[in-house]
Amino acid sequence: xxxxxxxxxxxxxxxxxxxxxxxxxxxxNLTESQxxxxxxxxxxxxxxxxxxxxxxxxxxxxxxxxxxGQEAQVATGYILQKTDWIAPSFREMGVYIAxxxxxxxxxxxxxxxxxxxxxxxxTARSLPVAVxxxxxxxxxxxxxxxxxxxxEKDVCVTYIGDGGTSExxxxxxxxxxGELKLGVxxxxxxxxxxxxxxxxxxxxxxxxxxxxxxxxxNCIQIDGNDVIGVYKAxxxxxxxxxxxxxxxxxxxxxxxxxxxxxxDDASKYRDPKLVEEWKIKDPLLRLEKYFKKxxxxxxxxxxxxxxxxxxxxxxAITAAxxxxxxxxxxxxAHVYETLPPDLVEEEAEVLSDVExxxxxxxxxxxxxxA
Amino acid sequence: MTKMHMVGALNxxxxxxxxxxxxxxxLGEDVGVDGGVFRVxxxxxxxxxxxxVVDTPLAEAGIIGTATGLAINGMKPIPExxxxxxxxxAFHHFAQHMGEIRQRSNGTFHLPIVVRAPSAGGIxxxxxxxxxPESFFIHAQGLKVVCPSGPYDAKGLLLASIRSPxxxxxxxxxxxxxxxxxxxxxxxxxxELGKANILRQGNDITVVAWGAMVQLCLGAIDEFKTENPNxxxxxxxxxxxxxxxxxxxxxxxxxxxxxIIVHEAPKAxxxxxxxxxxxxxKAIFSLKxxxxxxxxxxxxxxxxxxxxxxxxxxxxxxxxxxQSLEYK
Numbered sequence: 053x054x055x056x057x058x059x060x061x062x063x064x065x066x067x068x069x070x071x072x073x074x075x076x077x078x079x080x081n082l083t084e085s086q087x088x089x090x091x092x093x094x095x096x097x098x099x100x101x102x103x104x105x106x107x108x109x110x111x112x113x114x115x116x117x118x119x120x121g122q123e124a125q126v127a128t129g130y131i132l133q134k135t136d137w138i139a140p141s142f143r144e145m146g147v148y149i150a151x152x153x154x155x156x157x158x159x160x161x162x163x164x165x166x167x168x169x170x171x172x173x174x175t176a177r178s179l180p181v182a183v184x185x186x187x188x189x190x191x192x193x194x195x196x197x198x199x200x201x202x203x204e205k206d207v208c209v210t211y212i213g214d215g216g217t218s219e220x221x222x223x224x225x226x227x228x229x230g231e232l233k234l235g236v237x238x239x240x241x242x243x244x245x246x247x248x249x250x251x252x253x254x255x256x257x258x259x260x261x262x263x264x265x266x267x268x269x270n271c272i273q274i275d276g277n278d279v280i281g282v283y284k285a286x287x288x289x290x291x292x293x294x295x296x297x298x299x300x301x302x303x304x305x306x307x308x309x310x311x312x313x314x315x316d317d318a319s320k321y322r323d324p325k326l327v328e329e330w331k332i333k334d335p336l337l338r339l340e341k342y343f344k345k346x347x348x349x350x351x352x353x354x355x356x357x358x359x360x361x362x363x364x365x366x367x368a369i370t371a372a373x374x375x376x377x378x379x380x381x382x383x384x385a386h387v388y389e390t391l392p393p394d395l396v397e398e399e400a401e402v403l404s405d406v407e408x409x410x411x412x413x414x415x416x417x418x419x420x421x422a
Numbered sequence: 423m424t425k426m427h428m429v430g431a432l433n434x435x436x437x438x439x440x441x442x443x444x445x446x447x448x449l450g451e452d453v454g455v456d457g458g459v460f461r462v463x464x465x466x467x468x469x470x471x472x473x474x475v476v477d478t479p480l481a482e483a484g485i486i487g488t489a490t491g492l493a494i495n496g497m498k499p500i501p502e503x504x505x506x507x508x509x510x511x512a513f514h515h516f517a518q519h520m521g522e523i524r525q526r527s528n529g530t531f532h533l534p535i536v537v538r539a540p541s542a543g544g545i546x547x548x549x550x551x552x553x554x555p556e557s558f559f560i561h562a563q564g565l566k567v568v569c570p571s572g573p574y575d576a577k578g579l580l581l582a583s584i585r586s587p588x589x590x591x592x593x594x595x596x597x598x599x600x601x602x603x604x605x606x607x608x609x610x611x612x613x614e615l616g617k618a619n620i621l622r623q624g625n626d627i628t629v630v631a632w633g634a635m636v637q638l639c640l641g642a643i644d645e646f647k648t649e650n651p652n653x654x655x656x657x658x659x660x661x662x663x664x665x666x667x668x669x670x671x672x673x674x675x676x677x678x679x680x681x682i683i684v685h686e687a688p689k690a691x692x693x694x695x696x697x698x699x700x701x702x703x704k705a706i707f708s709l710k711x712x713x714x715x716x717x718x719x720x721x722x723x724x725x726x727x728x729x730x731x732x733x734x735x736x737x738x739x740x741x742x743x744x745q746s747l748e749y750k
Contacts, residue, residue: 187487
């Protein structure tokens with residue numbers, strides 16, 4: 053005897069297409085000024101992104117991971133309350149920006165200065181960038197679990213790439229989130245590339261979204277370059293999370309327009325024609341088309357946003373580049389609550405030689421790898 | 423004051439602290455209904471509920487990763503690794519996050535987590551149930567590693583670990599879970615982390631041992647004493663394996679001039695190697711002869727039919743005493 057025990061479907065959702073046409077039935081509750089705010093945030097993220105890329109090339113910051121093409125991510129941060137949490141991967145600069153993170157610290161962080169990771173009232177409840185792939189998804193589960201135990205309604209959004217969904221921690225996180233019914237949203241930026249490995253080499257699964265189904269949790273695949281659609285999917289997932297209905301996996305289809313990082317050269321493994329094809333799906337471009345269609349775009353507005361973003365980014369960069377590197381004392385400041393005797397001794401030795409060694413490192417160029 | 427096994431002392435410590443501190447939550451494989459495979463958490467789910475004593479899915483990275491998140495968001499999780507050998511499935515969480523988050527967040531987040539793990543060998547267990555992984559945790563940096571050698575210490579060290587603002591790996595030697603009882607005060611007491619305990623005073627040899635090796639060494643010292651009444655041996659139990667109390671050790675070998683380190687973990691890069699290296703740097707002129715290590719072998723932990731030949735035993739420890747005394 054055979055029978056069907058369960059059947060599943062995976063939905064795809066797009067609110068605004070590449071031409072700026074909106075599906076009114078799916079349109080979330082966003083005012084025109086909020087949509088303008090989203091546009092402004094995307095532009096700001098792109099401005100920082102382009103400038104950080106150039107700063108790396110001129111040796112002023114270290115290895116940098118561009119977000120170019122993935123700016124619609126800002127909606128995932130924009131929609132959150134201050135008491136919500138984020139547990140990012142490393143290609144979410146736009147999310148930090150949208151949450152109101154200190155602009156100076158954003159640049160300072162790429163200078164390899166750990167003081168940028170200090171939480172301040174503006175970035176409260178934002179974990180530092182997590183380079184080990186997928187570990188942050190489990191942290192997010194623990195964070196949401198603690199909120200749940202205290203009866204709080206805060207959600208935790210965690211981020212991962214398409215490659216990251218091949219990691220065991222990703223599956224463990226889906227499983228914990230489902231079993232414990234946590235207010236976790238796993239936002240997968242499927243940008244098609246994990247360094248040189250294309251999405252097709254990661255899994256035989258037709259979608260990444262469907263990986264949630266085995267864990268018994270909600271999922272959706274969306275157009276990740278559609279900032280309104282990102283907002284909509286997040287809004288639905290957050291509502292579920294806050295009301296105790298549990299987690300959601302959102303697979304956002306996007307494209308990494310740049311290299312993996314400034315140390316990478318995608319031309320070695322990726323057909324440049326692909327990049328050209330994705331240019332028309334650009335998240336900023338389609339919002340501009342939308343504004344033009346509904347008559348709220350003007351060249352002056354466009355220039356105004358560019359000028360504002362330019363001003364904000366330049367001010368942050370100037371301030372960040374002026375920050376002197378941390379004192380070597382910082383190496384030992386946050387290892388344990390109280391420094392054990394042997395580390396006190398190690399610290400003393402390092403500090404006693406600082407003046408002599410300083411000159412050796414005065415002109416260190418900012419290079420890096422991976 | 424009641425005489426109890428280490429299992430009872432640990433259980434009492436958890437129970438008392440969970441009553442006092444509502445942010446504590448226990449999580450792990452079979453820690454709830456079953457009370458843990460060694461019964462350390464017996465009865466705690468019945469008393470504190472399934473929300474605070476949680477039977478998790480079977481996934482070590484999941485347990486340690488979520489414990490990290492719980493601690494970031496204000497809880498004091500006490501996850502259990504069912505056996506310390508299973509902690510390798512979560513090793514990236516220990517090495518990349520648990521020991522580092524304080525530094526990576528420049529002090530914003532700290533992790534008051536105690537990871538309990540039945541550890542080490544000597545009970546004829548199945549494969550992968552007998553490892554002594556302390557060196558991995560120490561090398562990961564930013565963690566504290568604690569290993570009690572008896573019921574009294576177990577309670578005081580566990581309470582100190584739970585109250586520590588830093589993450590602690592609490593290795594419970596399963597061979598001595600129920601092998602002997604000690605008087606354990608009903609009231610709460612803490613044994614300061616990072617301070618060694620001198621269990622026997624002596625003038626001729628310093629022996630450093632922890633966990634189940636402490637009982638072994640006490641026995642070996644007593645046996646040796648009857649054969650060599652003029653030799654007195656000092657036994658130091660570091661209690662906290664990292665940060666290690668080197669000051670107590672240096673003071674001891676200044677007196678004895680001889681050092682033997684006994685541990686179950688393999689010799690190569692075992693904690694004995696680090697102790698020996700530090701003594702070399704800081705106290706070499708106190709020594710009359712080479713540091714001697716009696717340790718597990720530099721081979722994978724064998725299946726139990728040959729376990730006795732792998733682990734330090736009284737024969738090997740006493741042989742080391744004689745070897746050490748050859749240096750005048």
